[in-house]
Amino acid sequence: MHNLLKGKRGIIFGALDSKSIAWKVAERAHEEGATFVLTNAPVAMRLGTIKELAEKTGSEVIPADATSMMDLEVLVDKAVEILGGKIDFVLHSIGMSVNVRRGNHYTNQDYNFTKTGFDVSALSFHRVMSMLHKKDAMNEWGSIVALSYMAAQRVFPDYNDMADNKAYLESVARSFGYFFGIEKKVRVNTISQSPTPTTAGSGVKGFDGFIAYAEKMSPLGNATALECADYTISLFSDLTKKVTLQNLFHDGGFSNMGVSNPIMENFMSTFEHESDTIEETDK
């Protein structure tokens, strides 16, 4: 490949199985010459196949619940020790809503579930950066990326409380990114990715419709997990040193669309069919 990350050290959160976006990022980071540690919640060690990825990329796995400051402290200390120096890049690729899993409607949430989902999906990003900052574990010109979704800006009814979590996540990237930038010359960004068929993605109600609609709406089609990994690598590389405090859409153009011709044709054929049926009934 291009050795874009040669000599760089990283921490990659959130590789569960080969469909995970973080999995693809780890594979691509390995190809680009980086060394890194992989981490995930202890429960994911049993449910997923992260050890396979660790073998493939010559990485160590350090279990950590991203909602636990104790786990994060051990993770950061061990990562610096294992990798032999400060960290150059961090990927936060974590998301989970208990309300979505249990099928609770947005207007009728179980607030204990809401708090858990917020802690896992959003606050964890602040926690991770806070630990890296406190330990002075980031190298100058390092890069931190978290994954987001456009429901942070626009309404996607079935995305539920994850929409609010993503809005917080993006805000934290800006707020923490300011301090990280001023004090350590570290950049912080979020990537707002197309719907992607992963464990977390497929958990959203009506996901098949969701992804098919986005595909037809986007001039370049949906971005895949591998394409997301490529974009993430560019943000970890030295080619993007002055990009910070941004929410970067990686969605084939979806976020700037009003309507596309394929979507309109689809709508009109249903619409014409419905008007014909109404006229028939009126006769």
Ligand SMILES: NC(=O)c1ccc[n+]([C@@H]2O[C@H](COP(=O)([O-])OP(=O)(O)OC[C@H]3O[C@@H](n4cnc5c(N)ncnc54)[C@H](O)[C@@H]3O)[C@@H](O)[C@H]2O)c1
């Ligand atoms: N799949 C999509 O359609 C899509 C679109 C835009 C953004 N995203 C975002 O991409 C990120 C990665 O998701 P994915 O689609 O690769 O799905 P995924 O299910 O493969 O990854 C989610 C990860 O979060 C981890 N996780 C859950 N609770 C945790 C905890 N307490 N501590 C540490 N890790 C924990 C899971 O073990 C899993 O590895 C998420 O932030 C997700 O919201 C996904």
